Amino acid sequence: MLDIRGVTKSYGTRQVLSDVSFTVGDGRMTGFVGANGAGKTTTMRIILGVLSPDSGTVLIDGVPVTASDRRRFGYMPEERGLYPKMKVAEQLVYLARLHGLSPASARRNTTNLLEQLGLGERAGDTVESLSLGNQQRAQIAAALVHDPEFLVLDEPFSGLDPLAVEVVMSVLAGYAAQGAPVLFSSHQLDIVERLCNDLVIIAEGEIRANGSGEALRDQHGRPRYEIRTAGNISWIRSQPGITVVDFDGDYAEFDAETDAASQAVLQHAITLGAVHTFSQQRPSLATIFKEVIA
Template identity: 80%
Template sequence: MLEIRGVNKHYGSRQVLKDVSFTVGDARMTGFVGGNGAGKTTTMRIILGVLSADSGTVLLDGQPLTAGDRRRFGYMPEERGLYPKMKVAEHLVYLARLHGLPTASAKANADALLERLGLGERAGDTVQSLSLGNQQRAQIAAALVHDPEFLVLDEPFSGLDPMAVEVVLNVLRDYAAGGAPVLFSSHQLDIVERLCDDLVIIADGEIRANGSREGLRDDFGAPRFEIGVPGDTDWVREVPGVAVVSSSAGSAVFEAETDAASQAVLQQALARGPVHSFGRQRPSLATIFKEIVT
């Protein structure tokens, strides 16, 4: 388990991280979301040792993270950092060798990743000759080529078309399924919602929410339900403990203060006739994010 505990960071008189604490568990995909300037990249750089914290610590299995531990990480910065005039496959082999892989293993890993990421035919091209989307794929390959045990990825889906997003999603899922903790940031909340097991929301340098994706969706706001019945649904407004969000002929969406209130709506509906549908609505990640950070 990777643990960020009580991390603070200032740039001059401006405090950019305020007692930041969260964990990234083994075989868990943790989405790290926040607006521009919220503190995501600074936090990631502190995890990687690129920046130092003013206070607080980063722990791996309960022990302070060392330089040796960080060699086991795969890191993808938001800014592309590959050498533009190097050939793609040559570049990946070079990076893998820097991490200590034998040449044969480095070449095998590079070839496999390029094929998986749809860059097999571009292996001999220079980085600068690739489209921006393909450069992003190459940058992802660079973070993975040395068989890292942990992944820290800053905006890995930026600039990718929908097909490329699906390819990268599958690659990252495989790494997590193999036991690797994966921390990734993204502004694309729909992708985060599909991919992450856990979610950390940061705003103004402070952690505003932290937990499992489904746990946050269950706990956020008043429970909301939708019921489908034939005919008018105005009667739902009269049920105690219920606030109707929207209603129309045949359906109503409502918030319930208690489980008993939601069941009262269902019981009254059954007394009136058939019920076509009844179930709880969970808020989207976008809804939760907007409510938390505004």
Template identity: 70%
Template sequence: MLELSHIDKSYGERKVLDDVSFQVAPGRMTGFVGGNGAGKTTTMRILLGVLAANAGTVTLDGTPLTPEDRRRFGYMPEERGLYPKMRVEEQLVYLARLHGFTTHAAKRNAGELLERLGLGERRNDALESLSLGNQQRAQIAAALVHDPDVLVLDEPFSGLDPMAVDVVVGVLSEFAADGSPVLFSSHQLDIVERLCDDLVIIAGGRIRASGSRESLREAHAGNRYELLTAADTGWLRERPGISVVDFDGGYALFDADDAQAAQAVLREALTLGDVTSFAPLRPTLAQIFKEVIQ
């Protein structure tokens, strides 16, 4: 378990992180989302020891992180940091050797990762000759080549086309499935929603919401429902405790004062014709994000 507790960070009079606390559980993908300047990168840099917090602690399994602990982390910064003129595989082998791997083990890890990330045929190319998307894949390989225990990725999907996203998602999911905590930030909320198990939303340097994806969707669901039926739904406008948001023929989107009012709608609809579907409307991550940062 990776845990940040009551982290504060200021630059002079400007406070950029204010009592930031959240957990990254083992074997789970945690999405860290927020707008530009919200504090995501600063939080990650403190987690990695690149920056010092003014207050608070970062622990792994309840023990404060040491420099040796952080050597077991894999990190991908938002800014590309590899050597542009160095060959891709040579670079990965070099990074693995810095973490104590033998040359043989480093070459094995590098080769396997390049194949899994679709870069096998480009292993002997200079990094600068690759497309921006393939450079991003190489950067992800660099974060993984030393078999880290914890993975921290800042905007890992930036510049990737949909097929490349699927490849990277598969590799990261396998890593998490082995029991490691994974924290990643992204502006692409549709990818975060599809990939993550847990969510942390930050705005203005403060954590605005955190928890499992489903618990957050449940907490912000409200009492909005969708109804699809064979009969016209205009009658809903006259129902007590119901506020119609939209309707068109047999389709209706409405808010109910409570669950009992919603169930009364379902009972009435069944007396008027076949009901194709009736369900509470769960908000998307984008909708939850807009709600909590306002």
């Protein structure tokens, strides 16, 4: 388990992190989301030891992380850091060897990863000859090639087309399934929502929300409702405790101040005729994100 406790960081008089604390559990995919400049990259660099915190600590299973521990991390920076004129496979083998893998293990891991990520046919190409999306895949492979026990990835889905996103999601989910704690940042909230077990939302250097997706939905944002009836439902606008979000004759989408208010809508609709559908829509991550950073 990776545990970040009370981390603060300032550059001169500007504080960029304030008492940042959260946990990345074994086998859990944790999405780290926030606007540009919120503190995501600084936090990740402190986890990796690239930066030192002013206070606070990073722990593995309750023990402060050491330089030796960090060799077990797989890190992907937001900025591409591969050698552009080096061949893809040659570079991955080199990076695996730097982490202590034997030549045979380095070559085997490289071959397997390139196949998984759809780059098998590009193994002998230079990095600079790849498209930006394929360069991103190669960067992800570089973070994984040494069989890391922890993954910290900064915007791994940036620049990927929808098919590539699915491929990378599958690979990362496989690492989590093997028990690795996986932390990644992303601005693509739909991907975070689909992939992650846990969410950490940061704004202005402070953690605003932290927990499982279900827990955050319970804590933030009212559920939204949809109803479709056999007749016109314009009367819903005058129902107490109801705010109509969308309306189209026999259909309405609405927010309710209380469960009782939503049930009153349903009961009134039944007295007027047939109700074809009535459902509760859980708040999306985008809705929760907007609420907690406001």
